Amino acid sequence: MQQDSFHVxxxxxPRVDGYDKVTGRALxxxxxxxxxxxxxxxxxxxxxxxxxxxxxxxARSVPGVVAVLIEKDFPKPxxxxxxxxxxxxxxxxxxxxxxxxxxxxxALEEGIAAVRVGYTKLPAVFTVADALSPGAxxxxxxxxxxxxxxxxxxERPGNIFPASYKPLRKGDLAAGFAQADLIVExxxxxxxxxxAYLEPESVLVSPExxxxxxxxxxxxxxxTPQDFVADALQIPMSRVRAVSTxxxxxxxxxxxxxxxxxxRAAVAMSATGRPVKMTxxxxxxxxESTKRHPFTTTVRIGATADGKICAYQASQVENxxxxxxxxxxxxxxARVHSAGPYDIANISTDTYAVYTNNTVPGAFRGYSSPxxxxxxEMAIDELADELGIxxxxxxxxxxxxxxxxxxxxxxxxxxxxxxxxxxxxxxxxRYEEKxxxxxxxxxxWRHGIGLVTAYRGAALGGEGVxxxxxxxTGMQDGSFVLRPSLMEFGQGLNTVYAQIASEASGVALSDIxxxxxxxxxxxxxxxxxxxxxxxxGGQSVRMAGEAIRAMIEETARAMxxxxxDERIEVRDSIAWIEGRPDRSVRVSDIWTxxxxxxxxxxxxxxxSARPLVNDDATGQGEAFQTYAYGVCVAEVSVNTHSGExxxxxxxxxxxxGHALNPALIRGQIYGGILMGxxxxxxEEYRLEQGRSFDDNLDAYLIATAKDAPLVNIRLYECDDPExxxxxxxxxxxxxxxxxxxxxxxxxxxxxxxxxxxxxxxxYILELLAQGEACV
Amino acid sequence: MIEVSFSVNGAAHTLRVGPGERLIDVLRxxxxxxxxxxxxxxxxxxxxxxxxDGRAENACLVPAASLEGASVVTVExxxxxxxxxxxxxxxxHHAIQCGFCTPGLVMSARALLDENPEPTEEEIRxxxxxxxxxxxxxxxxxxxIASVAGTGARALLDExxxxxxxxxxxxxxxxxxxxPPTSTxxxxxxxxx
Numbered sequence: 001m002q003q004d005s006f007h008v009x010x011x012x013x014p015r016v017d018g019y020d021k022v023t024g025r026a027l028x029x030x031x032x033x034x035x036x037x038x039x040x041x042x043x044x045x046x047x048x049x050x051x052x053x054x055x056x057x058x059a060r061s062v063p064g065v066v067a068v069l070i071e072k073d074f075p076k077p078x079x080x081x082x083x084x085x086x087x088x089x090x091x092x093x094x095x096x097x098x099x100x101x102x103x104x105x106x107a108l109e110e111g112i113a114a115v116r117v118g119y120t121k122l123p124a125v126f127t128v129a130d131a132l133s134p135g136a137x138x139x140x141x142x143x144x145x146x147x148x149x150x151x152x153x154x155e156r157p158g159n160i161f162p163a164s165y166k167p168l169r170k171g172d173l174a175a176g177f178a179q180a181d182l183i184v185e186x187x188x189x190x191x192x193x194x195x196a197y198l199e200p201e202s203v204l205v206s207p208e209x210x211x212x213x214x215x216x217x218x219x220x221x222x223x224t225p226q227d228f229v230a231d232a233l234q235i236p237m238s239r240v241r242a243v244s245t246x247x248x249x250x251x252x253x254x255x256x257x258x259x260x261x262x263x264r265a266a267v268a269m270s271a272t273g274r275p276v277k278m279t280x281x282x283x284x285x286x287x288e289s290t291k292r293h294p295f296t297t298t299v300r301i302g303a304t305a306d307g308k309i310c311a312y313q314a315s316q317v318e319n320x321x322x323x324x325x326x327x328x329x330x331x332x333x334a335r336v337h338s339a340g341p342y343d344i345a346n347i348s349t350d351t352y353a354v355y356t357n358n359t360v361p362g363a364f365r366g367y368s369s370p371x372x373x374x375x376x377e378m379a380i381d382e383l384a385d386e387l388g389i390x391x392x393x394x395x396x397x398x399x400x401x402x403x404x405x406x407x408x409x410x411x412x413x414x415x416x417x418x419x420x421x422x423x424x425x426x427x428x429x430r431y432e433e434k435x436x437x438x439x440x441x442x443x444x445w446r447h448g449i450g451l452v453t454a455y456r457g458a459a460l461g462g463e464g465v466x467x468x469x470x471x472x473t474g475m476q477d478g479s480f481v482l483r484p485s486l487m488e489f490g491q492g493l494n495t496v497y498a499q500i501a502s503e504a505s506g507v508a509l510s511d512i513x514x515x516x517x518x519x520x521x522x523x524x525x526x527x528x529x530x531x532x533x534x535x536x537g538g539q540s541v542r543m544a545g546e547a548i549r550a551m552i553e554e555t556a557r558a559m560x561x562x563x564x565d566e567r568i569e570v571r572d573s574i575a576w577i578e579g580r581p582d583r584s585v586r587v588s589d590i591w592t593x594x595x596x597x598x599x600x601x602x603x604x605x606x607x608s609a610r611p612l613v614n615d616d617a618t619g620q621g622e623a624f625q626t627y628a629y630g631v632c633v634a635e636v637s638v639n640t641h642s643g644e645x646x647x648x649x650x651x652x653x654x655x656x657g658h659a660l661n662p663a664l665i666r667g668q669i670y671g672g673i674l675m676g677x678x679x680x681x682x683e684e685y686r687l688e689q690g691r692s693f694d695d696n697l698d699a700y701l702i703a704t705a706k707d708a709p710l711v712n713i714r715l716y717e718c719d720d721p722e723x724x725x726x727x728x729x730x731x732x733x734x735x736x737x738x739x740x741x742x743x744x745x746x747x748x749x750x751x752x753x754x755x756x757x758x759x760x761x762x763y764i765l766e767l768l769a770q771g772e773a774c775v
Numbered sequence: 776m777i778e779v780s781f782s783v784n785g786a787a788h789t790l791r792v793g794p795g796e797r798l799i800d801v802l803r804x805x806x807x808x809x810x811x812x813x814x815x816x817x818x819x820x821x822x823x824x825x826x827x828d829g830r831a832e833n834a835c836l837v838p839a840a841s842l843e844g845a846s847v848v849t850v851e852x853x854x855x856x857x858x859x860x861x862x863x864x865x866x867x868h869h870a871i872q873c874g875f876c877t878p879g880l881v882m883s884a885r886a887l888l889d890e891n892p893e894p895t896e897e898e899i900r901x902x903x904x905x906x907x908x909x910x911x912x913x914x915x916x917x918x919x920i921a922s923v924a925g926t927g928a929r930a931l932l933d934e935x936x937x938x939x940x941x942x943x944x945x946x947x948x949x950x951x952x953x954x955p956p957t958s959t960x961x962x963x964x965x966x967x968x
Contacts, residue, residue, distance in 0.1 A: 014866050021874030022862040022881065024810020024850035031809035106795075196909050198814045198822055198875040248812075248875030249909055282815045424940070490873025490910050662938055663869040663915075670912025670930075671872065697907060698819045705900040705913040710929060715939045 007571055008503040009725050012663030015495045016514055017246070017488065026246045029202035029218045034275040037204075038066055039108045040268050041278060043098040043115045044287055045090030048357040048690030049124035049137075052088050052117050054098050059114035064107025067271050068115060069099040074267055075234045081256055082323040083360070085232055085263045091139060091322035092357050093690050094288040096260075101268040101276055124357035126690050128296055128319050131159040131354045139322060139355035150315075152352060161320050164327035164353035166335040168619035170407055176311025176346025180302025183311075184383045188299070188375040189756040191684035192319075193292035194694070195364060196702050197490075199248020200285040201258050205229065205265040206275035208241060213266060215242040217258050220250040222487055222517025223524040225262040232263030233270055237519075244516040247489035251675075252363030252529065253290050254489070256325055283695045290362025291685050293318040293330070293353070297375035301383050307394045309383075311346045312339045312407075316372065320353035321360035326367075327353035332463045334368035336623040339407040340376035341418060341455040342398040347407050357690050363529060365672070369456060369736040370679055374757060377452050377740045382753060392432065395422060395453055408614070408623040415718040417655045418629040422453055425653050428712070429633045438748065445637050447648075450744025452632045452737040458657075458722065458729040459532035459609070461624030466532055466609035468525035470540040472501060472548050473602035476595040478573055478588025480507050482544070483515045485525035486537040491731055492664040493533045497541045499660060500724055504545025506552060506570025507587060523606075531729030534660060536609050538724030543605035551600060555590045610722070626720050628728040629655040634677075634709075634741035638749040640768055643761030645681055645746060647709040654733055655716040658726035662715065669713050669734045674703035676738025681746075684758050781842040783808070784852030792839035799823045799834035801842075802849060810850040810878045814907070821906035824879035825849045831886035833905075850878035853885065861885055864919035868930075872910030880906045884920045896921060896928045 020026035045052070056068035071077045071088045078084050086096050098115045102108040123137040130136055132146065138157055145158025151167070152160045177183060201218050203225065208214040213233070215225040225242040233240075242262075247254065265276040280288070295318050302311035316334055320327050331351045338349040384391035400406065402416040426432060431449055438447040460466035471483040482501045488494040494514040502509040528537070553568040556575035560583050562568060567578040576584035594601055614621030635649040650673050659665055682701060685694050694700040720726055739757060747754040752767040780789040783806060790805065802808040802825070814822035816835050823834040826848040853859040861884050864870070871877050880903055887894055887902035894902065899920050903913070914930035921928035 012869065015869065015871055017874070018866045018871050021871050021877050022865045023854045023858070024808075024878045026874055027809070028812070028875065030813075031803075196907075198820060198873065198907060198909055199812070200814065247873065249873040251909070282817075282820075490875075492872065659939055666938070667869055667872055667911050667915055670914040671908075671910045672912070674912045675909065696817055696819070697815045698817055702907060702909060703912075704904045704907065705917065706904045708900075708913055711912070711914065713938065717939060 006503060008499045008509055009660045010658070011661065013495055013499050013509065013661055015492060016498050017494060028199055028246045028248055029204055029216050030279045032204055032216055034204070034206055037275040037277055038101040038103065038268065038272060039105050040099060040101040040265055040276045041108050041112050042096045042264065042284065043100065043112055043117065044284065045093050045095045045097055047090060047119045047121055048093050049122040050090055050119040051122065052090060052097055052119055054088065055116040056098060058116055059100060059111045062107060062111045062114050064103040065100060065111035066103060067101040067268055068111065069267060069271060070097070073271065074232065076232060079228060079260060079263060080231050081259065081325045083256055083260055085260055085267065092359060094359060096264065099264045099268055101272060124690060125159070126356050126358055126687065128317055128354045128356070131356050139357060143355050151350065159355045161324055161327055161353040161355055164320065164324070164331050166331040166351045166619060167617065168335045168338055168347060168349045168407060170409060170620065171346035173311055173313060173346050173348040177302045179304065179310040181305040182386055183300060183302045184379065184386050185298065185300040186379050186382055186755060188297045188378055190295045190371040190374055191758060192294050192359065192361065192687065193364060193679055193683050194286055194685045194700050195251045195253040195289065196697065196700065197249030197251060197253070200280045200282050201254060201261055201289065202277070202279040203258060203261045203265050204275065204277045205262060205269045207269065207273065211239055213240045213269070215240065215262055216245045217242065217262050218247050218254055219244065219258045220247065220252070220254040220487060220489055221527045222485065222522070223519050224255055224259045226519045228259030228263045229266040232266050242519045244487055247487070250489045251365040252367065255527065256362060257289050282697060286695055286700065290360055290364070292364035293327070293361040293368065293371065295371035295375065299375055299379040301379055303383055303387060305387070307387055307389050307397045309342055309344050309398050312344045314338050314349040316349065316351040318353040319358055319361065320355050321358045322355065323360050324353055326362045329463050330363065330368045333457065334372055335619045336408055336457055337369060337372050340380065341400050341453055343400050343404040344398070344407065358687055359685070359692070365675065366732045366736045367530065369732065370676065370739050373452060373454050373736055374740040374743060378743060378754060381744055381747065391451070392426065399453060400455060406623070409620040410622045412627065414626050414720045416629065417716050417718055418453060418455060421629060421631045421653050421655065421716060425631045425633050425651055429651050431633060435748065444641050445639055446749040447635070447637055448745040448747065448749025449633060449635045450741045450748060452741040452744065454630045454737050455627045456630065456729060456733050456736065457624030458626050458628050459536040459624070460530045462612045462614045462621065463530060464526065466536045467607060468537045468540045469523050469604060469606045470544040471522065471602065471604045472505070472544040474548065474591045476592045478511060478586060478591050480512045481515050482512050482541070483522055484537065484541055485517055485522040486533045487517060487528040489528070491533065491668065492661065495664060496534050496538065496660050500538045500541045501545040503725070504542045505548040506575070507548065508573040511573050531731040531733065535723030535727045535729050538727065539607035540605050542724050543607055544603050547603035547605060551594065552587055552590055555594055555599065556585055559585050559590065559593060626722040626728065628657065628730070628733055630733050630737055632737035632741045634738065634745045636742060636745040636749060638746055638764065640750065643764035645759060645764065647677055647742060649710040649712070650738060650741070651712040652734070652737070653714040653716065654730060655718060655728065656730050657720045657723055657728035658717055659715050660725060660727050665715060665730055666713055668731050670711060672734025673711055673738050674708060676735040677742055678703055680739030680742035680757050680759060682758050682760055777840055779840060779843045781845040781847060783847045784849060784855065794840065796839040797835055798825070798837035798839055798842065798847070801839045802834060808849050808851050812875050812878060814875065821883065822876050822879045824882040824906060826882060826886055829886065829889060831883045850881060853881065859885065860923045861888070861920065864923045865916065868915045868919035868922060870911060870916040870919040876906055876908040880908065880916055888924060893924050893926055895926060899928070
């Protein structure tokens with residue numbers, strides 16, 4: 001492999017923000033304070049659907065309380081992203097009815113408790129089934145009902161979120177089923193899942209200059225706070241400046257809620273003329289933050305007796321909660337991947353979200369793929385059971401290969417490693433040998449092994465426009481500032497960006513300093529989502545680095561009197577004539593020369609990914625520029641008396657295109673595995689009549705260091721031209737397969753079909769009691 | 776309100792504290808030591824872990840009024856004279872992502888190594904089981920702690936293992952062309968979500 005041509009990317013470079021984080025010096029939003037600052041908090045609804053009368057008077061008389069704001073105090077109570085900053089018509093427990101600002105945290109707590117709320121209850125609906133039933137209360141005026149054909153009908157009022165409907169139509173479904181020797185139909189359910197980043201949300205909004213606003217916030221995106229504050233105050237965005245700060249994890253959730261909190265704090269700032277900080281306690285964070293969408297998926301598959309899948313039909317229905325900003329985008333991905341990584345000629349799937357008076361789901365690492373992969377892989381496994389052939393054989397017959405046509409009609413033109421990776425993991429884990437041996441077990445503890453194969457559209461693809469900007473500025477001493485426009489929130493993006501900029505420019509890594517995203521400097525480049533930061537966001541950083549290299553070469557050529565046919569090399573902040581290290585000049589001297597000869601010292605570059613054309617009515621088209629492939633094997637022990645599951649070992653093999661920083665990738669995978677294990681086995685945000693008692697991390701449990709299985713990671717590199725230096729996506733890939741792999745392993749161990757996750761001990765005992773055995 | 780005298784990172788403090796005031800409030804609010812983080816407020820996440828008389832404690836559960844005579848060490852107190860070897864190991868072994876749990880994890884590890892300088896991997900896992908981390912999966916943190924202790928951990932072995940496999944085409948010597956495609960302007964409309 002020709003790694004020699006790279007000097008900085010491909011190395012396990014230590015994190016650029018590591019020193020500040022390990023010493024405690026890194027400032028997260030709640031670590032910042034300003035003179036005269038007020039503490040703000042929210043009064044949340046205690047009813048899932050009601051009209052309220054809020055009396056702020058008693059709270060206003062609490063000593064230290066400076067402002068109590070209700071709906072009428074907001075210039076625009078509803079945000080332009082559907083949710084309300086403040087409302088007197090709560091549609092779920094979590095809607096905000098009043099905002100309190102006080103001199104101290106203690107006065108704030110007293111003030112919140114003193115706000116009086118009178119509720120007039122309204123009919124509410126919580127489950128997808130109830131929301132779709134005739135006569136159900138309509139949660140949102142824009143909701144529609146299903147037509148006779150099973151497709152949402154814009155003329156009928158109901159609870160389907162119309163913009164979220166994404167159909168996929170390929171081939172001739174009826175003809176496909178006609179070829180089938182066997183048809184299997186199953187329904188699968190997945191839960192609400194809490195992101196549980198360690199840092200609860202925090203925002204700090206302050207007056208800047210005569211009429212400006214400055215925001216620091218724990219936001220997944222640099223520009224989101226600016227957007228929401230300008231909207232909440234109804235002022236031009238040019239008067240609102242957001243400067244990003246250290247963010248303690250996000251996984252997709254620190255978008256809308258953090259934006260709403262910024263808007264609320266800004267209205268409080270506007271009312272009082274003072275800086276306002278709003279930091280949520282964990283209970284408020286879990287109450288109001290988004291969750292992973294629960295999916296109910298019904299799959300119908302037809303196959304020939306020898307295991308060729310000839311027809312695939314599915315409905316993927318999500319609980320959208322009371323507001324929803326994400327399902328129309330998420331469902332593009334859910335549609336593209338609805339039939340899994342299989343080469344199937346005839347496909348028809350329908351994906352849509354349904355409004356209820358439940359907590360609002362949003363983006364969560366994977367963006368539908370953990371749910372889709374669970375349903376798809378369980379159904380494929382049950383199909384193999386019914387056919388009486390091994391699932392490995394079934395996969396060998398149907399998996400996508402290079403040249404295959406995907407569900408959206410896209411031909412896979414780049415390297416497609418999926419089958420090779422599967423054969424590797426089968427051999428390395430001794431999958432088939434263990435599968436046979438475990439099947440004969442009869443003790444209290446049973447063992448199981450589960451295999452998942454997956455592919456993932458890399459970066460945003462057809463979900464949106466994948467574009468970004470980056471700026472790189474040199475100083476006369478040869479030090480450089482790099483300003484990306486996508487966000488570091490823990491994943492390591494700034495470290496990779498420093499590597500890319502160094503590789504592209506020839507400036508030494510140690511001479512490049514990363515600056516926060518500042519909305520007065522950098523243009524909005526869309527969200528840091530879809531695992532696009534490195535692969536696509538890295539492209540504008542690469543281009544900025546290459547522009548700096550061109551400037552270095554231009555001046556070096558003059559300073560070194562290079563002949564026209566002599567090439568300039570730049571590395572580690574030194575430029576020299578190729579093959580003549582004795583004829584060299586430092587970048588610091590080059591930049592001093594440029595500074596005093598009026599040459600350009602800075603560059604701003606914009607990258608927009610190759611455009612893709614897709615038909616929204618059929619989902620047919622080029623869905624993503626390229627795909628990343630993954631295979632995963634989970635091995636579990638199940639106690640058939642207690643229902644306890646221990647995950648013994650997980651093997652996760654990922655096609656990363658080019659591993660720009662293998663150590664960061666390993667960290668993403670270790671973390672993604674624990675998050676995915678939780679999804680499969682024990683994490684669920686339980687709602688009853690729109691209310692949850694899982695209000696802190698003592699009730700909502702996430703994996704500890706004692707729960708971690710033995711992990712085997714392999715990264716595959718290939719030759720793919722679409723991403724920065726050949727990189728594909730990884731962050732979401734790292735978590736999307738594990739839940740399904742654990743579920744398959746448990747299914748194998750207990751010899752019972754598994755149609756729902758999480759596989760809690762109670763649910764496992766229930767399954768064992770049913771006694772419905774399978775292969 | 777009562778008056779208590781105690782030390783933080785070697786500096787003596789005498790403060791009047793209220794009945795509801797917690798050690799974390801004193802550290803973050805009064806002393807400006809914001810390296811200690813609050814993640815749950817109920818003593819289950821470990822982000823506020825500090826050393827109180829050498830023991831790892833959740834600062835959100837320690838009443839400030841109980842601190843008379845106590846010696847408190849926070850993450851800021853570890854690096855007064857260069858980085859603590861544990862901090863350096865966390866950097867070297869890539870044990871940090873969002874970093875919010877990092878100070879607490881480092882303090883739990885410090886308490887462990889002060890009491891048991893050569894812990895097994897299982898003892899390390901037990902010592903940090905009260906420190907929740909949603910990003911890292913703990914493996915690289917465990918490798919970091921084991922490297923300071925000079926003991927073994929499976930993640931340390933992983934660092935030497937053959938992590939990267941190339942596709943068959945690359946191994947066959949086909950040129951590794953990572954030429955980016957030509958950038959073209961985006962069509963109008965359509966917001967990246």
